[in-house]
Amino acid sequence: MKYQSQAVAKPYFIAAIGLFIGQILFGLIMGLQYLWGDFLFPAIPFNVARMVHTNLLIVWLLFGFMGAAYYMIPEEAERELYSPKLAKLMFWVFLVAGALTVVSYLAVPYATLAKWSGNGLVATMGREFLEQPLYTKVGIVVVALVFLFNISMTLLAGRKTSISLVMILGLWGLAVFFLFSFYNPNNLVKDKYYWWWVVHLWVEGVWELILGAMLAFVLVKITGVDREVIEKWLYVIIAMTLITGIIGTGHHYFWIGTPAYWQWWGSIFSALEPIPFFMMTVFAFNMVNRRRREHPNKAATLWALGTGVMSFLGAGVWGFLHTLAPVNYYTHGSQITAAHGHMAFYGAYVMVVITMISYAMPLLRGREANSNRAQVLEMWSFWLMTIAMVFITLFLTAAGILQVWLQRISATPMSFMDTQDQLRLFYWLREFSGVIFAVGLVLYVISFFIKERKTANA
Amino acid sequence: MKTGFYIQWGLLTALTLIALMAPRWLEVEHYLLAGLAITTLTKGQIIIDQFMGLKRAPNWLRWTVTGWLWLVLGTLGLCFY
Amino acid sequence: MTTLTLQATPQKSIPGDLAMWFFILAELLVFGVLFICYGITRFADPALFNAGQTHLHAGQAAWNTLFLITGSGTAVLAAHAIARLQYRQGSIFLVATFASGVLFVVNKLMEFASYLGQGYTLSTDNFWMFYLFLTFFHFLHVILGMVIIAAVWIKLQQGHYRNGQTAGVETATSYWHMVDLVWIVLFPLVYLIR
Numbered sequence: 147m148k149y150q151s152q153a154v155a156k157p158y159f160i161a162a163i164g165l166f167i168g169q170i171l172f173g174l175i176m177g178l179q180y181l182w183g184d185f186l187f188p189a190i191p192f193n194v195a196r197m198v199h200t201n202l203l204i205v206w207l208l209f210g211f212m213g214a215a216y217y218m219i220p221e222e223a224e225r226e227l228y229s230p231k232l233a234k235l236m237f238w239v240f241l242v243a244g245a246l247t248v249v250s251y252l253a254v255p256y257a258t259l260a261k262w263s264g265n266g267l268v269a270t271m272g273r274e275f276l277e278q279p280l281y282t283k284v285g286i287v288v289v290a291l292v293f294l295f296n297i298s299m300t301l302l303a304g305r306k307t308s309i310s311l312v313m314i315l316g317l318w319g320l321a322v323f324f325l326f327s328f329y330n331p332n333n334l335v336k337d338k339y340y341w342w343w344v345v346h347l348w349v350e351g352v353w354e355l356i357l358g359a360m361l362a363f364v365l366v367k368i369t370g371v372d373r374e375v376i377e378k379w380l381y382v383i384i385a386m387t388l389i390t391g392i393i394g395t396g397h398h399y400f401w402i403g404t405p406a407y408w409q410w411w412g413s414i415f416s417a418l419e420p421i422p423f424f425m426m427t428v429f430a431f432n433m434v435n436r437r438r439r440e441h442p443n444k445a446a447t448l449w450a451l452g453t454g455v456m457s458f459l460g461a462g463v464w465g466f467l468h469t470l471a472p473v474n475y476y477t478h479g480s481q482i483t484a485a486h487g488h489m490a491f492y493g494a495y496v497m498v499v500i501t502m503i504s505y506a507m508p509l510l511r512g513r514e515a516n517s518n519r520a521q522v523l524e525m526w527s528f529w530l531m532t533i534a535m536v537f538i539t540l541f542l543t544a545a546g547i548l549q550v551w552l553q554r555i556s557a558t559p560m561s562f563m564d565t566q567d568q569l570r571l572f573y574w575l576r577e578f579s580g581v582i583f584a585v586g587l588v589l590y591v592i593s594f595f596i597k598e599r600k601t602a603n604a
Numbered sequence: 605m606k607t608g609f610y611i612q613w614g615l616l617t618a619l620t621l622i623a624l625m626a627p628r629w630l631e632v633e634h635y636l637l638a639g640l641a642i643t644t645l646t647k648g649q650i651i652i653d654q655f656m657g658l659k660r661a662p663n664w665l666r667w668t669v670t671g672w673l674w675l676v677l678g679t680l681g682l683c684f685y
Numbered sequence: 686m687t688t689l690t691l692q693a694t695p696q697k698s699i700p701g702d703l704a705m706w707f708f709i710l711a712e713l714l715v716f717g718v719l720f721i722c723y724g725i726t727r728f729a730d731p732a733l734f735n736a737g738q739t740h741l742h743a744g745q746a747a748w749n750t751l752f753l754i755t756g757s758g759t760a761v762l763a764a765h766a767i768a769r770l771q772y773r774q775g776s777i778f779l780v781a782t783f784a785s786g787v788l789f790v791v792n793k794l795m796e797f798a799s800y801l802g803q804g805y806t807l808s809t810d811n812f813w814m815f816y817l818f819l820t821f822f823h824f825l826h827v828i829l830g831m832v833i834i835a836a837v838w839i840k841l842q843q844g845h846y847r848n849g850q851t852a853g854v855e856t857a858t859s860y861w862h863m864v865d866l867v868w869i870v871l872f873p874l875v876y877l878i879r
């Protein structure tokens with residue numbers, strides 16, 4: 147750690163991991179509800195558990211991104227953070243707002259919550275990923291603006307590097323596109339149309355800039371490869387992301403009542419979206435192979451390489467699988483979508499946040515890398531979580547293929563619920579893999595508390 | 605460099621005008637296809653080799669861009685044949 | 686793609702920045718895929734495409750080809766002049782390239798206005814969907830090319846590129862040539878071939 151104020155990243159990272167645990171817990175609950183529909187009913191209905199699972203995911207990733215920015219920007223700008231106080235204050239505001247939101251999801255029926263929170267005045271609720279009540283949405287905007295102000299001021303006064311510029315561009319984009327969550331036209335087609343401006347243009351647009359910048363930052367640090375080289379890669383990846391990803395939004399406009407030409411532009415442009423993900427993989431391996439130093443933090447290197455591979459698999463390969471309109475005609479909204487959603491979110495954003503935590507956390511705790519024992523445990527957790535996620539994806543893909551076959555292709559199509567009964571085996575296997583994932587996560591948390599043996603060298 | 609350059613530039617202009625007139629001159633569709641393929645290929649090659657200067661660039665780059673031109677025109681030629 | 690590294694500095698030199706060339710290759714890929722999709726769709730329904738094509742203003746588009754070619758020519762001259770430390774000349778040629786872009790844009794906007802005025806939209810049929818989208822997508826690239834040329838011109842005024850440091854200029858002109866190259870294929874494809 148080069149600057150005192152980088153320390154504000156620490157609570158952000160801790161909160162991220164805490165909420166991650168919550169997310170996985172609700173994933174496991176839902177996995178069981180898939181098998182026994184009334185499990186925990188009426189205390190936690192499926193729709194509520196789903197909301198908690200996905201919203202916790204988004205919120206902890208946002209904590210991770212903010213923590214990463216607070217860590218990266220001072221170091222890149224070569225000066226202290228504009229206002230560490232503000233950063234600490236916003237941490238508590240965001241944490242409390244997030245916790246209150248989850249509690250209100252669990253404690254109050256959603257419709258009641260909507261009524262209380264003024265959804266009748268400005269209707270924004272009830273849409274996947276954007277279920278938050280109005281006050282939470284406004285809170286997110288306020289926190290995001292204060293955060294952006296803080297890091298932008300830091301950057302303006304300091305050294306401007308490509309990495310920090312890309313990072314800040316991505317973060318501003320994140321905030322700007324979130325504003326579309328307030329736009330909720332009555333026309334259902336238009337509602338969905340703009341909903342994707344948040345969801346798709348986040349994960350396949352501006353978040354990719356954040357992903358690229360975070361990965362580049364860690365790679366600069368652990369490989370010692372020339373910044374110039376890494377920055378050129380970053381630019382090319384970003385350019386390619388934007389060319390393909392923006393019009394690629396069209397792969398969500400095939401069947402929702404939008405004009406038919408989207409079947410062409412959505413298919414063509416999104417079919418090219420795997421390219422930047424592939425470049426990211428090559429980039430990560432290339433940099434590590436040309437490393438100029440042996441960084442003692444092996445775990446962080448592993449996470450960085452894992453991000454490269456898994457984001458390409460989850461987003462690139464599993465995205466491509468169902469992105470051409472003639473294929474998506476059959477697979478739309480099936481378990482194949484869920485398979486892709488899981489591996490893409492895990493491989494790209496979960497893993498890059500953990501990469502950053504893995505690199506930065508030891509430094510925030512006053513050492514260059516964790517003890518060997520702690521790192522070995524962390525690497526175990528890497529393999530457990532990653533392999534478990536691969537299996538979750540494979541089982542859901544299998545379930546999805548069977549589902550599409552029985553329900554949509556077969557000469558005597560089955561009803562939705564009858565089809566679900568045929569998929570139970572895969573849902574069991576998914577739940578089992580989920581437990582392994584949870585074990586991996588527990589090991590990950592434990593790795594933070596492993597003390598060095600007295601004789602071990604730092 | 606100078607004379608060569610003006611010849612290339614003149615050629616690009618002339619080929620553009622020839623291509624514009626081609627549909628009137630060449631009634632038979634296959635002749636038109638051949639005519640447009642040749643003018644377009646020549647123009648593209650001038651841009652690539654001379655204007656972009658890839659003649660003096662490493663081979664992988666030169667042949668990637670040239671290959672793009674040939675591949676695209678070739679495939680289109682098949683589509684219109 | 687093989688394991689090309691962005692650092693490669695082989696015996697022969699790359700015009701401008703290698704990163705720009707990766708960008709250019711990616712753009713070429715996107716356009717290439719689009720063109721081939723056009724070709725395949727047209728193959729499936731030649732009558733529709735031939736009918737649609739008769740409504741296009743090929744003469745106006747030929748002017749646009751000349752504008753882009755001219756701009757490419759002055760871009761070459763600009764890079765050449767700056768390499769020989771003739772900054773005033775270089776500056777004038779860059780302005781000429783930018784101006785040819787302006788002519789293209791104005792001409793193209795008039796063309797678009799005419800079609801839209803006649804009621805053609807992306808939803809009219811497959812021909813208009815492709816025509817409007819492809820040319821508009823290319824149109825955006827011309828504008829980006831102009832922005833890049835303008836940026837180089839400003840840097841030139843600020844005294845960058847001293848001592849014949851032309852890499853920055855070549856990076857910009859390479860992009861412009863790519864926009865030109867794509868149009869050279871697009872022009873006969875949508876306006877002329879039947």
Ligand code: HEM
Pocket residue numbers: 274349350397398416417419420457460461462464465466467468469470474477478479480483486487488490491494495
């Ligand atoms: C890290 C990047 C990505 C993430 C996090 C991600 C995540 C998701 C999620 C969560 C969904 C489900 C949305 C919903 O309906 O609720 C989804 C849908 C989809 N994604 Fe991705 N994705 C990523 C990249 C990609 C890429 C690169 C492609 C294409 C190559 C792609 C293609 C698709 C398609 C076609 C759908 C719609 C599936 C359907 O019709 O049901 N995704 N994505």
Ligand code: HEM
Pocket residue numbers: 170172173174175176177180196199200203483484485487488491492496576577579580581583584
């Ligand atoms: C880091 C790990 C995880 C990530 C990133 C993640 C992400 C997601 C996402 C993005 C969705 C929405 C999918 C969509 O709209 O298609 C989702 C839904 C879901 N997740 Fe997870 N999840 C994770 C772990 C788990 C685990 C371990 C389980 C349980 C074993 C699980 C079970 C579920 C279930 C049952 C759904 C609901 C699917 C539906 O609506 O039918 N998730 N998760």
Ligand SMILES: [Fe+2]
Pocket residue numbers: 346350394395397398
């Ligand atoms: Fe998408």
